[in-house]
Amino acid sequence: MPDTKIVVISGAGISAESGLATFRDSGGLWEGYNIEDVASPQGWQENPRKVLEFYNLRRKKAAEVQPNEAHKALADLEDDFEVVIVTQNVDDLHERAGSTDVIHLHGELRKARSVKDEALVTDIGSDPIHLGDLAEDGSQLRPHVVWFGEMVPMIEFGAKEVSEADILIVVGTSLVVYPAAGLIEYTKPNIPKYIIDPAEPQLFNLDGWVHYKEKAGSGVKKLIKKLKKEHS
Ligand code: NAD
Numbered sequence: 352m353p354d355t356k357i358v359v360i361s362g363a364g365i366s367a368e369s370g371l372a373t374f375r376d377s378g379g380l381w382e383g384y385n386i387e388d389v390a391s392p393q394g395w396q397e398n399p400r401k402v403l404e405f406y407n408l409r410r411k412k413a414a415e416v417q418p419n420e421a422h423k424a425l426a427d428l429e430d431d432f433e434v435v436i437v438t439q440n441v442d443d444l445h446e447r448a449g450s451t452d453v454i455h456l457h458g459e460l461r462k463a464r465s466v467k468d469e470a471l472v473t474d475i476g477s478d479p480i481h482l483g484d485l486a487e488d489g490s491q492l493r494p495h496v497v498w499f500g501e502m503v504p505m506i507e508f509g510a511k512e513v514s515e516a517d518i519l520i521v522v523g524t525s526l527v528v529y530p531a532a533g534l535i536e537y538t539k540p541n542i543p544k545y546i547i548d549p550a551e552p553q554l555f556n557l558d559g560w561v562h563y564k565e566k567a568g569s570g571v572k573k574l575i576k577k578l579k580k581e582h583s
Contacts, residue, residue, distance in 0.1 A: 354433075355582060358516035359425055360509075360534055361438040361445070362524020364548060365567045368419040369444055371412065373523075382408070390498045399491070400482055406494040407479035410460040413442040414477035421522065421567035422448035424575050431579055432518075437509040439524055439531050441496050454512065456505045456531050458496035466491045469504075506530045513537040520574065522547040523567050526554065545574055 363373035374381030381389070382405075388394045389405040418426075426449035428434050436445050436453045441460045445453045465471035465486030472495050473486065484492045497503050513519065514537045521544070526532040535554075538544065546552050547563040547570035554560065563570035 355517045356433040356435070356515055357428060357518045357520060357578075358512050359434065359436045359438075359520045359522060360513070360524060360526075360531070361425075361436060361440060361522050362526075362531075363440060364523020364525075365421050365438075365571075366416075366419075366440055366442055366444050367523065368421070368566060368568050369416040371416060371442055371444075387499070390496070391500055392498055393500075395493065395498070399493075403480050403482065403494075406460065406496065409441070410475075410477055410479070413444075413460050416442075416444070418444040418448035419568055421571040422450070424571045426450045428575055428578075431582065435512045437512055437534065439528065454505055454509050456497070456503055456509055458494070460494065460496070462495035463492040464495045466493050503530055506534075509534055510537045514539065517542055518578065519544045520547070520571075521545070521552075522571060524548075525550070526552070547571055547574065 367373055372382055374386055384405050389402050395402050422444045425434065425436065425445065429451065434452065436450050438445060438453060438455055439457050441455065441458055443459065443461055461474060461476055462472050463475045463480050465488050467490040468488055471486050471488055480492050480494065486492050513534050516538060519538055519542060544560045545563065546560055547565065547567055549564060549566050552562060563574060
């Protein structure tokens with residue numbers, strides 16, 4: 352059984368039941384902010400104070416909420432399978448639930464980095480970043496998150512994991528944000544593929560996919576029960 356590798360691609364929907372809003376489900380605004388204003392290099396150039404305020408609020412909120420049943424069930428899955436989580440989320444709810452192998456494609460709220468050197472990353476916990484807070488190289492700190500239009504350096508690590516999966520689970524992501532959406536193309540042929548989302552998947556081709564049309568909490572638990580039974 353430890354020979355079976357499960358790769359989970361997760362998105363904002365898995366954290367919705369913890370109380371963290373997805374932005375696509377709230378009319379194009381992310382907690383009341385226009386996404387272009389707060390999650391793009393141009394938004395940062397135009398109003399860095401607003402961008403910092405937005406991520407300071409997201410960081411504070413993420414620290415206040417708890418992992419939900421879906422995060423916990425995926426962490427428990429490590430008892431029976433090799434599990435790697437490839438998440439688009441910037442919260443740390445997978446880690447706080449106990450998952451030990453998590454790749455953050457779009458960065459992490461609890462980290463900051465130099466505006467000049469993307470390798471100069473520092474842990475900030477749930478503290479805010481202010482204008483004037485400097486990295487070791489003397490330049491302004493910014494959130495360690497990937498904004499629209501920026502490179503996604505972790506994508507190749509995610510793709511490698513997906514290419515090694517014996518079972519793929521996609522949960523709480525609309526799979527419309529590239530390059531994350533392209534990850535599903537890297538699977539070996541004919542592996543079991545599951546998608547858990549209360550909305551209809553926006554995949555071109557649903558052949559070979561099993562859709563659990565429900566929220567992450569109930570859907571993940573149901574699927575994991577089935578997988579454990581099949582592989583015991
Ligand atoms: P997304 O594109 O991943 O879409 C959210 C998906 O979750 C939708 O398909 C929706 O139908 C589904 N969903 C909604 N409620 C659900 C539930 N209870 N259970 C399961 N699925 C559910 O995510 P997005 O909101 O469009 O965000 C895109 C990017 O924005 C992310 O990749 C991330 O970088 C950032 N973001 C992160 C967080 C976070 O870290 N928690 C939250 C919002 C946005």
